[in-house]
Structures are given as C-alpha cells and as structure tokens.
Ligand SMILES: [Zn+2]
C-alpha cells in the first residue's frame with residue numbers, strides 16, 4: 001500500500017510499504033480521511049522525541065472496515081467507522097476508573113503504533129465507533145479533534161461562564177470556541193498572532209478578537225470586560241507566554257485550561273494563582289469511552305460557520321456547564337441526540353498550494369485539509 005512515511009528526521013516521503021496485518025482484536029481499515037494534527041507538524045519540525053522515525057503518523061481518521069482480525073468485535077466488514085486516537089490497556093486503575101486517556105500503557109496512533117497517513121491502518125475494534133451514512137469522511141476525521149475540544153469543556157467547573165477567552169486559533173482553538181458557543185457562553189474572545197486565524201475565529205462567533213503583536217491583550221480584555229476579566233481561558237498554544245497570559249486574563253476564582261503543548265517550562269505569577277484562587281487544569285486527548293450502542297454523530301440542522309465543524313448541543317440555550325457536559329458525553333459516547341457536527345466550506349481540496357514534502361506534492365484524496373492547511377504552514 002502507499003503510505004506517507006516519516007522515514008528519518010526531517011523527511012516525509014510517499015512509499016510503498018506492506019499493508020498492516022490485524023493482531024488479535026484488531027481490524028484493518030481502508031482510510032477514508034485523515035486529519036493533519038498540529039502536533040504532528042510540530043513533531044516533524046522540532047524532531048520531537050515523542051514521535052521518532054521511522055513512523056507512519058496520523059491519529060485523526062475514519063475509514064471502512066476491510067478485514068477482521070481474530071477476536072475483533074462489534075464491527076463487520078464494510079462498516080464505516082471513526083477511531084479514538086488513544087488505545088488504553090483497559091486493565092489498569094486509570095482505565096477501570098474510566099480515565100482511559102490517562103492510562104500509563106496507552107498507545108497512540110502515529111506515535112506508538114502506525115497511524116493513518118496510509119491507505120490502510122490496523123486498529124483495535126474496541127476504539128472504533130460507527131459513522132452513520134449521513135456523516136461524511138471529512139466530518140468523521142474531525143471527530144477526534146472535536147472530541148478534544150469537548151473534553152476541554154468537560155473539565156471546566158466554573159458555573160455559568162459568560163466570558164470565555166481562547167488563546168490560539170488553530171483547529172483545536174477554533175473547535176473549543178465553537179463548543180463554548182454551543183454551550184451558551186455569552187462572550188467569546190479569541191487571541192492569535194495570525195490575522196487569518198482571527199478572521200476564522202470571528203466567523204465562528206468570537207467578538208472581539210485580539211492580536212498580541214498589535215495589542216496588549218490583557219489590557220484590552222480588562223477594557224472590554226470593564227475589569228471583570230474572563231471566567232474561563234483556554235490556552236490552545238502552550239507556550240510560556242500564552243500560559244502566563246491565560247493566568248493574567250482569568251478572573252479571581254476563574255479557570256484556565258491548558259491544552260497546547262508548544263513548550264514545557266513555564267514561569268507563572270504564582271501570587272495571582274494563590275490569592276485569586278485561579279485554577280489551572282491540563283487537558284489531554286479524550287476518554288476512549290466512545291462505545292455505546294446508540295452512538296452516532298449526525299449532520300447539523302443548519303450549516304453555519306465557515307470554519308471546520310460547528311458543534312450544536314441540543315440544549316443550545318442552556319448555560320455552558322450543563323450543555324458542555326452533555327456535549328462531552330455526546331462526543332465521547334457518540335450519542336446522536338447530544339452532538340452534531342457541521343461543515344462549511346473552509347478549505348479547498350486538494351489544498352492549493354499543496355503541502356510539500358520530501359517526495360513532492362501530496363494530492364491523495366485521503367488527506368483532509370481542514371483549516372490547518374491555511375494556518376499551519
Ligand atoms: Zn491531534
């Protein structure tokens with residue numbers, strides 16, 4: 001089969017490689033669509049030790065079941081499915097407590113096992129969930145990053161957050177904005193250094209948007225909230241400067257969620273955290289509890305939003321915590337009645353200009369552009 005192989009540091013090349021063989025409990029999927037995660041672009045660009053070549057990347061995908069390994073269950077050949085990126089051991093304390101994404105023995109597609117930048121990928125049947133006919137492959141591949149954004153909101157404990165700031169408007173940040181909007185946040189504020197991303201954030205409901213290359217974003221927030229600051233700040237970048245800004249932008253008793261992983265060591269205003277009882281929570285991936293008999297993800301009643309997926313909680317008018325939890329459960333369990341995703345027309349496909357790798361232009365129809373083609377290069 002053809003695969004995009006991360007064959008050596010700085011080298012991605014399209015190669016013919018042997019197709020995957022299903023281990024016990026696995027199925028082989030024919031990949032229909034796969035997203036390019038910012039973490040993967042950054043891993044390649046920075047020679048990340050978390051993803052070392054040789055490796056096939058790709059953890060946001062969906063496809064059609066082509067072959068069943070021994071012991072694969074609840075799927076059959078021909079099923080259209082999406083996958084969780086995290087494969088938990090299923091036996092440890094974390095897994096038994098339902099925190100499968102924190103499993104110390106977890107595997108990740110495109111990290112500890114081959115990912116989906118290929119025509120086929122082997123995946124345990126236990127991390128798959130079926131896609132209804134009406135959910136297309138692009139939406140299917142977006143479910144994993146969307147679920148990440150929903151997981152962020154599932155961790156927020158502030159009651160009735162009204163002002164929500166999202167720092168970093170890549171795919172996760174844009175999805176987090178839309179989940180917050182769906183959950184009923186009244187004011188969404190987006191922060192990014194890239195004007196094109198800010199325009200996308202505005203298009204999905206952020207108003208105002210701040211660009212720290214032109215503005216003092218903390219002062220701007222203070223002005224626009226008359227000193228109240230934000231109830232919740234999501235840092236979807238993870239640089240020292242954005243983590244610090246997140247703490248400076250949240251009100252006393254407010255909550256910061258870090259999901260970005262750009263940097264590591266971070267200096268913070270500790271007094272502000274202590275004296276203001278500001279909470280900082282890390283958010284990682286999603287739980288793998290997708291499996292439920294009546295799960296599904298359905299297309300939206302309306303197709304608002306030019307950027308990627310829009311999320312619509314059924315209780316759209318409900319305040320954030322309730323709806324966000326409902327949405328979180330909906331995505332994690334894939335329940336049809338809680339969550340829908342929608343697409344506008346955010347990208348050209350194939351991307352123009354195409355992504356350039358060591359082997360030249362990539363034009364496969366298994367590539368999903370999402371907003372990242374426009375924003376990550
Ligand atoms: Zn990802």
Ligand SMILES: [Zn+2]
Pocket residue numbers: 088089090091092093094095103104105106
């Ligand atoms: Zn485990």
